[in-house]
Amino acid sequence: MLRPLRLLSVLAALAPALAPHALTAQRGIAPVASARPMxxxxxxxxxxxxxxGPANMMGRSTDIExxxxxxxxVYVGTAAGGAWKTTNAGTTWSPLFDRQSTLAIGDLALEPGNPQVIYVGTGEGNVRNSVSFGRGVFKSTDGGTSWTNIGLTDTRHIARVMVHPTERQTVFVCAVGHMAGPNAERGVFVSRDGGTSWTKTLYTDDRHGCADLDIDPVNPNIVYAAMWQFDRKQWTFRSGSEQGGIHKSIDxxxxxxxxxxxxxxLIGRIGVKVAPSSPNTVYAILESRKEGYVWRSDDHGETWRRVSDDAKTICRGYYYSDLRVDPVDADRVYAIACNLSVSIDGGRTFRTISQRIHGDHHGLWIDPTDPARVWQVNDGGIAVSHDRAETWRFPNQFVLAQFYQLHADNREPFYFLGGGLQDNGNWVGPSRTRDPLGILVDDWNLISYGDGYYQVTHPxxxxYYVTDAQGGMVFRTRMQTREQEDISPQPRRNDGGPVNQLQYRFNWNAPVVASPHDGKTLYFGAQVLFKSTDFGGxxxxxxxxxxKNDTTRHGWAGGPAMLEATTAEFYNTIYSVAESPAQAGLLWVGTDDGLVQLTRDGGRTWARVDARIPGVGPEAVVSHIEASRRAPCTAYVTFERKFMDDLKPYAFRTTDCGATWTSLAGNLPEGAYLQVLREDPKNPNVLYAGTEIGLYVSVTGGGDWFRLGGNLPAVPVHEVLVHGRENDLIVATHGRGAWILDDASVIQELAAAAAKPAYLFGMRTATRFATKMNKGSLGDDLFRGPNPAYGAIIRYYLKAAPAAGTPSKLEIVDETGRVIRTYAKIPTAAGINTTAWDLAHEASRPRRAPAADVALGDDGEGSFGGGGGPRALPGRYTVRLTIGTQVLEQPVTVRVDxxxxxxxxxxxxxxxxxxQLRDLVSQANDTLRALDARKGELEARRRAAExxxxxxxAAVVKSLTMELAEVDTLITTLTKPANYPYWSEGPRVTERLxxxxRNVDAGHFPPTAPQQALSxxxxxxxxxxxxxxxxxxxxYLTM
Structure with missing residues (x-):
């Protein structure tokens, strides 16, 4: 339906996103550069x-309270998507953390008796290869509306936060610490003043952190904490030591x-929990390869006995090692691991209870007043049970998808986009739909399973897709028939052992990319580069x-507590591949051990070109290579060194095939290490940097960066694309799914616009298509990805808002110079204003004159044949913007689906x-307007006579009353009275016209013979x- 023009929501101003409070005040992380972009x-x-979206499977969540x-x-914390809240038992959810400097949540804690007070420990405690760091502890006293950072900013990863059950100003923080290096701010911290100050009370050394913590609910002076040594590198990790273990405090x-x-x-990661109904009983789950997993104490932790060595309770020790005890039954224990399992005999035997929900579980909350109500979080989102975890509901109404990579095709009339998600396969969905409801869960489809990564479509x-998953699994899938082939050059499954047992070494996130010169030619990286000219056959x-082929790093990962064999630590592999769009056969390759290789002859000869890249330390990952469209020897390369405890950004450009390199990192802040850097296809001075803390943009060729905020939070960005046909900026985040800025002209032309007092941005071709609701009434518990506004998106820049009363309007002009639509009321705020023309001519003249015709807001509410005038024919039109004496014009082309x-x-x-029908309605409304005027005049005369x-x-009143009745009869001949019940009267001629x-204009068909006859x-x-x-x-007038 048509709605008045609205400005885009003012969500997160860009300047505040760059202001010092957003990214500073961290020990160990440098503040954001204060230099403003040009x-x-x-x-x-x-x-x-x-x-x-997609919201089908949501994404990894870390805690639920x-x-x-x-x-x-209910409150939910997520790995990289922020904190969320429902106030209606999960029907709808609201984000709470989108304005904060990090969206990585380790744990949540509510003040007992006052759930408006929330503590959030940031930085996920599950320190896998794709984990996001945090910025300490945050506190809200108003249910998550506002937040304050209350310290511990160098902990980076927090496993648990707990509030004392009776002394509500006492807060415990269990900090893992840095994932990939030593640091002092780790262990157990206690605040006795609600987070104003902190004391480190349990500390082993700068390599041991805290894995878990629990408080005795009957005697809160008794506190248990688990200390854990962990250190991750690209090729392995270390989990466990004899110096770690379970600690107890009685004060x-x-x-x-x-x-x-x-x-x-020797113990690795530990989960420890007190049985609330019998606090002398304490359970522990241990990452311990040979000595059992589930342990129990019945004397407050003084002595322990092994009760279970069932492997399903632990699965991957460093990633899970967690459990919960039923609040009323000390023998009912839930083990949180790959599967969720339960024991009803004190931990001796376990059965799986999570067959119908996603695996890889990370948290569980049981209502102590109703233990049948259980909320649970996992790699696929959240789930709720009302029968003690026997059956589950999956409330997937919001987006937490963690994209590793993203691809967009060119299908008509709307392109599809998709890619691989962390532990959720490879998905594809539309950039918009014909349904006014928007993009729903059912609009996305799963292509292949696993930890999904790259996606390529057949030209x-x-x-017809090629997709890959962890460790070199690659598939070719026909979605119409659901046929799927394993087309890997190494079909042996690549997990279950060290990489030195395999011929080829594929990265966890092995690149498979299409040639820009021939979409059927693919490149696939192991330690060698593979090429296919038959779409993977x-x-x-x-x-x-x-x-570098360092064979000392090709053995088992993990240890000493447990070994790991998931392919996540396969090393000395190709991580990024790019073929020059400007020259076929010129290929760039980046490796996970820091090498940049180049061939100019399609792979016959190769040369290292990274020797002169300045300032990058050892063991860097070449996270992305971007080959310029404009010159064969121009390329961009990014590195990241998070596995070496280095969070600095590294970005470089060469214009001479790697002979020399220039740093582009400029004012990118520490913490903004890059996953991707893209050159804009229309303006080479515009660069997009996908970083761990959001999307950064340069409009000056690099070095000078700003974070693109608006409503896009500081979420990790793993891919950025500009669609070739639609010119959309597509952003793939690792925590909040895919985002689209419709028509990137506003970024591409920003530098030019800023030099003008007013600027009308160029517009992409607008497509006229039919819309139709086809999902029915679905209620409120669903995800709705918004469609863009129907028609031509119009953006313009005003350096300053015009003075009140300044004439301002938008006009649409056809090729003959005739104005076919005028918007007399438009937004005129300083900065970028956005609206849309719905591809309609002027509507029929209304019966009652409106204040002004207003443009359509950029909110997806427009639809085809939606109450305006007839749809414009395909062709070239002009958008004319008038602000006072300034007149600006831009062409826009309209095409048909x-x-x-x-x-x-x-x-x-x-x-x-x-x-013709529009004009007939105008005539009817003109006549109704005249009758309305006569009626008003007669009523005034009658009041005077009365x-x-x-x-x-009296005689005059009688005469006027008769005449008014005649007017009413004429009006109701033309139109149905507004106060008649809907079905009590049929439409009159005006409504029927x-x-x-609307029916004639609803599709792209010539009118039928019956329609012509009815007209x-x-x-x-x-x-x-x-x-x-x-x-x-x-x-003659009566009086």
Whole structure:
């Protein structure tokens, strides 16, 4: 439906996103550079992107906290998507953390008895290869509306936060610390003043952190904490030591002693939980390869016995090692691991209870007032049970998808986008739909399973895909038939052992990319580069080993507590591949051990070109290579060194095939290490940097950066694309799914706009297509990715808001110079303003004059045939913006949906009849307006006659009353009275004309013979009615 023009929501102003409070005040992370970019980016504060999904499987979540006895209020923490809240038991959810400097949540804690007070420990405690760091502890006292950072900013990863059950100002933080290097701010911290100050009370050394913590609910002076040594590198990790273990405090966390009592000496990650109904019973789950997993104490932790060595309770020790105890049954224990399992015999035996929800579980909350109500979080989002975890509901109403990579095709009329997600396979979905409801869960489809990564579509068949998953698994899938082939050059499954057992070494995130010169030619990286010219049917190695091939790093990962064999630590592999769009056969390769290799002859000869890249330390990952479209020897390369405890950004450009390199990192802040850097296809001075803390843009060729905020939070960005046909900026985040900025002209032309007092941005081709709701009434518990506004998106820049009363309008002009649509009311705020033309001519003249015609807001509410005038024919139009004496123009082309079955002759016939019907409605409304005026005049005269004394005006009143009745009869001949019940009266000629216009204009078809006949019938009926009105209006006035 048509709605008045609205400005884009003012969500997160760009300048505040760059301000020091957003990214500073961290020990160990440098503040954001204070230098402002050369272009005033405050113009972009109202820019908004569309979050299009997918929400089907949501994404990795880390903690969930409910309120005892209140089933409506629940809080969720996520790995990289922020914190969320529901106040209606999961029907709808609201983000709470989008304005903060990090969206990585380790743990949540609510103040007992006051769920408005929330503590958030940031930085996920599950320190996998794709984990996001945090910035300490945050506190809210208003249910998550506002937040304050209350310290511990160098902890980076926090496993647990707990509030004392009775002393509510006492807060415990269990900090893992840095994932990939030593640091002091780790262990157990206690605040006795609600987070104003902190004391580190349990600390082993700068390599041991805290894995878990729990408080005895009956005697809160008893606190248990698990200390854990962990260190991750690209090729391995270390988990476990004899110095870690379970510690106990009996004085509220002031002093601690290490517990033994039969526990193993060498332990990795530990989960420890007190049985609330019997606090002398304490359970522990240990990452311990040979000495059992589930342990139990019945004397407050003084002595322990092994109760289970069931492998499903632990699965991957460093990633899970967690459990919960039922609040009323000390023998009912939930083990949180790959599967969720339960024991009802004190931990001796376990059965799986998570068959119908996603695996890889990370948290669980049980309502102590109703233990049947269980909320749970996993790699696929959240789930709720009302029968003690026997059956589950999956409330997937918001987007947490963690894209590793993203691809967009060119299908018509709307391109599809998709890619691989962390532990959720490879998905594809539309950039918009024909349904006014928007993009729904059912619009996205799964292509292949696993930890999904790259996606490529066949150039001749957009439903034919090549996708890959962890460690070199690659598939070719026909979506129409659901046939899927394993086309890997190494079909042996690549997990279950070290990489030195395999011929080829594929990265966890192995690149498979299409040639820009031939979409059927693919490149696939192991330690050698493979090439296929038949869309993956056959592969040929076109290089030798392009890595450092350090064989000392090809053995088992993990240890000493448990080994790991998931392919996540496969090393000396190709991580990035790019073929120059400007020259076929010129290929760039980047490796996970820091090498950049180049061939100019399609792979026959290779040369290292990284020797002169300045300032990058050892063991860097070449996270991305971007080959310029404009010059064969121009390329961009990015590095990241998070596995070496280095969070600095590294970005470089070469224009001479790697002979020399220039740093582009400029004012990118520490913490903004790059996953991708893209050169804009239309303006080479515009660069897009996908970083760990959001999307950064340079409009000056690099070095000078600003974070593109608006409604896009500081979420990790793993891919950025500009669509070749639609010019959309597509952003793939690792925590909040895919986002689209419709028409990137506003970024591409920003530098030019900023130099002008007013600027009208160029516009992409607008597509006229039919819309139709086809999902019915679905309620509120669903995800709705917004469609863009229907028609031509119009953006313009104003350096300053014009003075009040300054004439301002938008006009649409056809090729003959005729104005076909005027918007007399438009937004005129300083900065970027966004609106849309819905591809309609002026509507029929209304019965009651509106204040002004207003443009359509950029909110997806427009639709085809939606109550405006007839749709514009395909062709070239001009958008004319007038602000005072300034007049700006830009062309816009309108095309018809290429998939629609239509002809120019049919469209012309449709348009002609729609315009005729519009004009007939205008005539009817003109006549109704005249009758309304006569009626008002007669009513005024009657009131005057009724006011005369002694019934002097009685005769006149009677005459006027009769005349008013005649006016009402004429009005109801033309239109149905507004106060009649909907189905009590049929439509009159005006409504029937309007309805016929909408039906004629609803598709791309010529009018049918019955429609043409009805139009003639209605025209005759209207003429007869107008003749009667004319006769009435021509009569002598009564008084």
């Amino acid at each position: 272009v005033d980016t405050t113009a972009l504060t109202r820019l908004s992107l569309r979050n299009v 409910g309120v005892p006895g209140n089933p409506n209020l 509220g966390g002031r002093t601690w002693k290490k517990l033994g009592g039969g526990l193993p000496a 001749d068949d957009p439903d 056959t592969w040929t190695a076109i290089s030798g080993d392009l890595t 290429p998939t629609a079955r239509t002809t120019p002759e049919g469209l012309s016939a449709q348009f002609d009849l729609a315009m 006011a005369l004394p002694n019934q002097e005006g 309007g309805g016929l216009q 003639r019938e209605l025209a005759t009926e209207l003429k007869q009615a107008l003749d009667r009105v004319q006769k009435f209006l021509g009569r």
